[in-house]
Amino acid sequence: MPELFAQTDVAGFEQYLLLGLVVGSLYALIALGYTMVYGIIELINFAHGDLFMLGTFLALSLATWVGVETVTGQGNAAIAATVLVMLVVTPLACASLNILTDRVVYKPLRNSPKLTVIVSAIGVSFIFMNLGLFWKGATPVRFPDLIPDNNLIAGTGLAFTWKDLMVVGVTVPAMIALTLFVKFTPLGKAMRATAQNPTAAQLMGINVDRVIAATFGIGGALAGVASVVYGLYIKSVDYQIGFQNGLYAFTAAVLGGIGNIPGAVLGGIVIGVVGELSKAYLGAKWSEATIFAILIVILLFRPAGLLGARVREKV
Amino acid sequence: MSSPLLEVTDLEAGYGPINVLHKLSLRVDRGEIVAMIGANGAGKTTTLMCLSGVVKARGGKIVLDGKDLVADRVPAHNIVKLGLAQSPEGRKIFSRLSVLENLEMGAFTRSDKDGVKADIEKAFVMFPILRERQHQAGGLLSGGQQQMLAIARALMARPKLLLLDEPSLGLAPQIVVQIFDVIKELNKQGVSVLLVEQNARMALKVAHRGYVLETGRITFTDKADVLLNDPRIRAAYLGE
Known part of the structure; x- marks a missing residue:
């Protein structure tokens, strides 16, 4: 057998699939922030990945301030409280920072050419990245290992730990809540209406500026949730994780059909699964190439992304 | 005499360095249908977008029901x-x-859920096709059905003044007749209407008064039947 297929066994495949789903749901959470902002003001917010990175740093600092930095010697209650504090404070902070960025940087450019705003977003991305560099330095920082690694499905030949459960248990409800919010609440409906036709939305009496701010807030909060989950799962953070994870998440959003919320979730999961499977069977060095090759192939046949088929507008 | 529902005085508006409206003045009284006719690019849509606050007025007054929208800088979403x-x-x-x-x-903008429900029912009675298609995506409707939906959607705000921009555009003649019947009926129920049309004949037939807009200026205004019989209007806008 060539080395390429060295790890091919049935249990292995299922394991990588499971891992892909877990990692993919993390990408999906970040991808939602890209897709929602794009959907509403057609801005590819390049700073979104770096906002996520700042979120991981804040979560890390919170754990230090609370004083719970390791799982050993702590009661379950203390750990649960720490995680809860992280999951409340980090999304709120990320949401506020995202709204503030829009207010200060993007809003004054609302009627400028799209390229101007995108270049500004790249600028914000660098500012955030350097803030991160200044905050925690250039070397990777250990994130408190608060969630145990015991296998919950021992005996099946597969591994699914408390950590995996935490990722799924946080990301899936967040995505369901977002879907229900967008589908059924007045603000959610106003968001969809504004995304589809901002002028008509104004004519309905919708405060478009408020809707845009809310979109940045929700996108930022989801990035904040993702950053806590990422830190607890990967256990190591540095100032560059925003770039790489942001790139994957942005790719996920494009793959699913940018502007489309279920599309971002699907895209995230596809990228997670493809990434893990290619890591396992082709080697880690091929995983990025595989992900982007698949992106290119899918966009060749479905230029609007997997779920991005538009209703044709009648004139 | 009660004050007019809408009184526009010396309105100036435009895009970038270009002014589109030059000291435009017009009035809509309570209970009236007023038509504004004019060629492409005369500024009809700009006028309506300015009234709705989507295009910002650069000067003049827009007094709606006693409130000056320009001086008070009323944002679009409050209009x-x-x-x-x-x-x-x-x-x-x-x-x-x-x-x-x-x-x-x-x-x-409404918070009276029961009233909204009742008004949706009214819209369905007015346009039965919308009831049949209520769960379909708006983009899947035909052009005429979309026009009905656009009018019904505007009525959901329970407006005192309804602005209609080219409701006949691209529609089959029998649909146009149906739309104009609805406009007359709405007016009977007390809604005042400012109607912008390229189909000048249809517009002037339903309207009480009319304005002719040429390159951002009002050049004629009179009772609709007078305009219909004016030889200059007939030559320029009614194709005779």
Whole structure:
């Protein structure tokens, strides 16, 4: 057998699939922030990945301030409280920072050419990245290992730990809540209406500026949730994780059909699964190439992304 | 004599360095249908967008029901609450929202849920096809159905003044007749209408008064039947 297929066994495949789903749901959470902002003001917010990175740093600092930095010697209650504090404070902070960025940087450019705003977003991305560099330095920082690694499905030949459960248990409800919010609440409906036709939305009496701010807030909060989950799962953070994870998440959003919320979730999961499977069977060095090759192939046949088929507008 | 519902005085508006409207003045009295006719690019849509607050006025006054929208810098999203709603040119239906959701959007500024429900029912009675299609995406409707939806959506705000921008554009003649019947009926129920049309004959037939707009200026105004019989109007706008 060539080395390429060295790890091919049935249990292995299922394991990588499971891992892909877990990692993919993390990408999906970040991808939602890209897709929602794009959907509403057609801005590819390049700073979104770096906002996520700042979120991981804040979560890390919170754990230090609370004083719970390791799982050993702590009661379950203390750990649960720490995680809860992280999951409340980090999304709120990320949401506020995202709204503030829009207010200060993007809003004054609302009627400028799209390229101007995108270049500004790249600028914000660098500012955030350097803030991160200044905050925690250039070397990777250990994130408190608060969630145990015991296998919950021992005996099946597969591994699914408390950590995996935490990722799924946080990301899936967040995505369901977002879907229900967008589908059924007045603000959610106003968001969809504004995304589809901002002028008509104004004519309905919708405060478009408020809707845009809310979109940045929700996108930022989801990035904040993702950053806590990422830190607890990967256990190591540095100032560059925003770039790489942001790139994957942005790719996920494009793959699913940018502007489309279920599309971002699907895209995230596809990228997670493809990434893990290619890591396992082709080697880690091929995983990025595989992900982007698949992106290119899918966009060749479905230029609007997997779920991005538009209703044709009648004139 | 009661004050007019809408009184526009010396309105100036434009885009970038270009002024489109030059000291435009017009008036809509309570209970009136007023038609504004004019060629492409005369500034009809700009006028309506300015009234709705989407295009900012650069000068002049827009007094709606006693309140000056320009001086008070009333933002677009508050103008609907003051009783002005618009069915825009090209319909601007929310194409991926359902017909029902489109109607709900029209009532966005209202908080009386029962009243909104009752008004959706009224819209369905006025346009039965919308009831049949209520769960379909707005973008899947035909052009005529979308026009009905756009009018019904604007009415969901319970406006005192309804702005209609080219409601006949691109529609089959029998649909146009149907739309204009609805406009007359709405007016009978007490809604004042400012109607912008390229189909000048139809517009002047339903209207009480009319304005002729040429390159951002009002050049004629009179009772609609007088305009219909004016040889200059007949030559320029009625194709005779």
